Amino acid sequence: DGGITQSPKYLFRKEGQNVTLSCEQNLNHDAMYWYRQDPGQGLRLIYYSQIVNDFQKGDIAEGYSVSREKKESFPLTVTSAQKNPTAFYLCASSIPDTGNIQYFGAGTRLSVL
Amino acid sequence: QKEVEQNSGPLSVPEGAIASLNCTYSDRGSQSFFWYRQYSGKSPELIMSIYSNGDKEDGRFTAQLNKASQYVSLLIRDSQPSDSATYLCAVHSSGNTGKLIFGQGTTLQVKP
Numbered sequence: 001d002g003g004i005t006q007s008p009k010y011l012f013r014k015e016g017q018n019v020t021l022s023c024e025q026n027l028n029h030d031a032m033y034w035y036r037q038d039p040g041q042g043l044r045l046i047y048y049s050q051i052v053n054d055f056q057k058g059d060i061a062e063g064y065s066v067s068r069e070k071k072e073s074f075p076l077t078v079t080s081a082q083k084n085p086t087a088f089y090l091c092a093s094s095i096p097d098t099g100n101i102q103y104f105g106a107g108t109r110l111s112v113l
Numbered sequence: 114q115k116e117v118e119q120n121s122g123p124l125s126v127p128e129g130a131i132a133s134l135n136c137t138y139s140d141r142g143s144q145s146f147f148w149y150r151q152y153s154g155k156s157p158e159l160i161m162s163i164y165s166n167g168d169k170e171d172g173r174f175t176a177q178l179n180k181a182s183q184y185v186s187l188l189i190r191d192s193q194p195s196d197s198a199t200y201l202c203a204v205h206s207s208g209n210t211g212k213l214i215f216g217q218g219t220t221l222q223v224k225p
């Protein structure tokens with residue numbers, strides 16, 4: 001089945017720890033995105049990548065890092081510099097030439113211990 | 114700052130009624146508009162996309178776009194309790210980035 005797989009579903013971070021959220025897609029989409037959602041809020045863009053080995057900061061990139069070494073994979077690292085990381089993290093992918101429709105993974109819920 | 118505005122609600126309608134959800138956006142160059150449905154604790158799922166002025170119908174859903182007024186809406190006919198969710202309006206940011214700007218969402222409650 002084609003789709004976007006995010007793991008883990010739940011993640012707990014200790015103080016001062018870096019954690020990495022996985023996002024893998026087998027849709028052959030060129031573009032991938034990471035969003036953060038806080039309770040009762042819309043989605044805010046953290047980072048996006050339109051092509052392998054290239055990525056751009058979104059609106060709230062501070063305290064986060066990404067890599068795009070393969071077309072299928074776009075991992076997000078939440079660093080210790082992100083002081084308020086508790087949120088629902090969503091990965092999406094799209095083919096820009098097909099109307100920019102973005103499809104989402106199931107999400108990772110990150111909490112601080 | 115490009116913005117997308119939605120009334121957060123909750124919007125409460127009786128079962129079988131028409132639910133009307135509204136969204137305004139600030140970027141005049143936007144060309145693509147989307148409605149996503151998000152159930153509590155789940156990820157957003159696309160229910161409608163619209164690219165040109167006018168109405169687009171898909172089953173019980175109708176999206177309406179008015180670029181001159183920078184306004185996009187979603188009508189849900191014959192609302193069902195299973196339609197109870199948060200509806201996110203998303204607008205493609207002008208420029209060749211593929212970025213979407215999301216509103217904060219409107220919570221819809223359909224009461225049996």
